[in-house]
Amino acid sequence: MDNAEATTYLSQYLGKSLRIHILDGRIFVGQMKCTDGDCNIILSLTYEYRQPSPNAIREAIESSENSSTLITLSSRFVGLVVVPGQYIQKIEYEETGRASGQYVVP
Amino acid sequence: MPDERVPTINLRLPVTKDGNKVWDITEKFTRAAAALETGQLIKDEYFTLFESVGALEIMDPKMDSGFLRLGETLEDEYDVSRDLLPDEVIGIMDQFLSYEMAWHEGYPLSQTLLTSLYIERLLWPSPKTLDDARFIRFDGRGASGLAQSLLHTVLRAFCLGLVKSCDLVIQRIVTREYFEEEDFCTMTYHRDLLSGFPEEEVDTVLAQALQWLSDSTLPESLSDDMISAIRVRLDFRKKFLEAITPSKPASSTQDLWAAMIDQLKHFNESHSLGKPVPEAFSHRIQRRLASTVPPRPIVDFTFEEAIEKLILTCSHCQETSRLAKCQVESSQNLLAITRVFGSRKPHPLAFARAYFCSGMFCVERNEYENLLRKDVEEIVLRDDPIMDPVNWSIEAPQSSGVPKDPRLAMSQVIDDFCYRASCYLEFWSALCQNRCRMRRMLSHTIRAFDDLQAECEVFDEDLRQVAPEMQISPLSLWSYHQKLRQMEWVTQLGFEQDVYLPDELGGMYWWLARLSEIRSRLLEQMILPAIKHRRNAIAQNKIKIKHAKVEQMSDMQSFIETLLHEAHGTSALADSLSVLYIVLAYHELIPAPPRPYGEAALRYELRMKPFLRIGTPSPPDYEGFCADMQPCGMYDNPAQHPSIILAELGPRIESWMQEAKAAFTALKKLGPSAAKATGVEHAWNKAGFAPYAIKDVSNVLLSCIAVGVTLAGLRGTFAKSGYDMDPKPVQAILPEVDKRYHDAWVVPKIVSR
Known part of the structure; x- marks a missing residue:
């Protein structure tokens, strides 16, 4: 991928909602504001999601008496964050229903 | 340690709307990023470097409040549904009171009340109904047995009363006319302190808990002292909530405050009955709050100190209530009251000051105009035709050819003056601040009054046109007098706060003497x-x-x-x-x-x-x-x-x-x-x-x-x-x-x- 192509590709995600999974298991969901060559990503209006603890999972299963149940992740608002590229495990683009701006090619 | 017996579960993100597509772009994204040149940024055109400085760096132990060290867990081991002994209930309630007062003293909620696992359970996830706000949600079993009732009826009611009163305290403080409180932390870290539920609902829960205490046949092993200690604590919460309810006028709460002070005086005796439960509080909860800093230690505030502060706050509120009953008519009288209240020692806490302000002043701007008019009247224009209320009832002539009624002209000049004298509101705000801030704010208002005085010459000239018999220049005189008084106060507050060094005192007294001398000449x-x-x-x-x-x-x-x-x-x-x-x-x-x-x-x-x-x-x-x-x-x-x-x-x-x-x-x-x-x-x-x-x-x-x-x-x-x-x-x-x-x-x- 040459520089021009990379620039175009990355620019289309500006202002779009990204989900970034990091190595310790947390997920950050926010709007992309900025990125650089080291893949450091700045997200705004970010929420942090965390896998529920084993205890919480066990409790939820016990209470619902169903081995396949839905548990909401614990979340909190963290605002403007920068996720350093070295900790990023997975990046997901979330296509929101509203067609805002131009079409994104994933 | 991850538990291997946990079966596969479906995880979903609550924000994702059904049907939205999610694409994994990891590989292409990283490849594209790697193709960027060193120093090249792909950024939103409105996003500035300055803004980016404020971003929290994830995985940085000093910035990322969600970062867990190796082996550190987010969850606490404490089980909020466990049976509680009566002495533990008293212990937890007393700990709550200590933290509540620490918060009133200026510490943030995150280091005080929000460290409680019980409160965390009540408030998160945000309850949709008050009934939702319980320690164990979706529990069909219902409370049975003494220990469970103590937990789910008594402690829950206490917690709800506490949280709701914190909400009302914040509301009271932030709705002051001039809000810039530096002695108090209003931040709630994205937790909603039951602000959506009316205080009557919480009051009912408290009343039910009290009812349960008196109705149910409690076991003999529970001593009367213990029962009455729990009852008096619940009752205090109920009274406190009632007294600070916004719709309740300050003038009607005097007896309530007096009763609370009486109750609090016995808290220290029954405190020894309680048994502290430190495990029920954890600084780790801060990781789950919308906080930009990693957890800080829980504030240490002794119970004795807390009770002392609480009694003090109640007595300040009681005093406000007594003063509000007086129906003060004169603005000079209100000034005397405000100055005396502001100079109380020990100094009233932020809430007591906010309670005083809301009890003594109305928020509407109109109120200040009336106060200002009264003030001018009382110093320079008492029973003067210029201030005759009739003047404000005269209508402007329909045609421009008809000469204006001089009385109408007078009232218009006074109205213009009131409109211009916005510093008068700041003056009152200054008097309701803490002592140091009062001195700083008055240093600003004197400048505003200096400007006002200069403009008053024009207003006085206008007045003289319609009231030629006028002997003095009332508005300039009033603002000059007002300014001089404030200058004296600024200097005197300097002595009070030891702003001046020993060898400077002579010079400052000399300056004070000059100011008072000018004012006494003006008056005389x-x-x-x-x-x-x-x-x-x-x-x-x-x-x-x-x-x-x-x-x-x-x-x-x-x-x-x-x-x-x-x-x-x-x-x-x-x-x-x-x-x-x-x-x-x-x-x-x-x-x-x-x-x-x-x-x-x-x-x-x-x-x-x-x-x-x-x-x-x-x-x-x-x-x-x-x-x-x-x-x-x-x-x-x-x-x-x-x-x-x-x-x-x-x-x-x-x-x-x-x-x-x-x-x-x-x-x-x-x-x-x-x-x-x-x-x-x-x-x-x-x-x-x-x-x-x-x-x-x-x-x-x-x-x-x-x-x-x-x-x-x-x-x-x-x-x-x-x-x-x-x-x-x-x-x-x-x-x-x-x-x-x-x-x-x-x-x-x-x-x-």
């Missing part, structure tokens, strides 16, 4: 004669206002006389003290710190900073100041022999002191009702070390006597041991703020070395 030569003139005019029926009465004018006259005595006394006592400090400086009895790099002229400028931009009266330049402050040459190299200095200046100290004494005695004789201090007479009548910074007149009189004693001590020492002893046999000691007769009057004491 302009305002008082005008009132006497109007009084005579009313007596001879020359003024045609319906309600004008000679008695009212006499009241007015005695009020202005109290102001005059106060200004005169202040100026004389300040002069006397200033000269006393000069004498002490010549005798090298005042400690002057070494200032190898300090410059006296710059220091003078610094002390006069609040007044430098004031048109009149402006502080004199440094040379003029020095000439007045050093009548006998330099302090370290006097032109005259020290004996001559004392002989020359001593009589001046004495005569001024006598003058001050006479003025304050006259003020005392006129009494609090003449001075429009109804409602706060106790601050007047109590001699000795009253719990107010603005103390009673008798305390100023004691200060006058103390000046005499110091002078006599000085004379006695030198008569006995001569002037040239080295080292000096005596030294001057400046009493600390709590050891002075009056906080604003620092009278040095002469003691043997």
